[in-house]
Amino acid sequence: MYTTGEKPGKGKYKCLKCGKIVTLENDSDSLPICPVCKHDKWEKL
Numbered sequence: 001m002y003t004t005g006e007k008p009g010k011g012k013y014k015c016l017k018c019g020k021i022v023t024l025e026n027d028s029d030s031l032p033i034c035p036v037c038k039h040d041k042w043e044k045l
């Protein structure tokens, strides 16, 4: 599990609350706040 603000590397991450999927394009990108439900916990797909 990852938290908003972490930089876990490029790839797809799913919001643990609503299932929204976001893509980090670069290893230097940080995880956002979920744009749908404002949750801050993610899992890697």
Ligand SMILES: [Zn+2]
Pocket: 015, 016, 017, 018, 019, 020, 034, 035, 036, 037, 038, 039
């Ligand atoms: Zn969400």
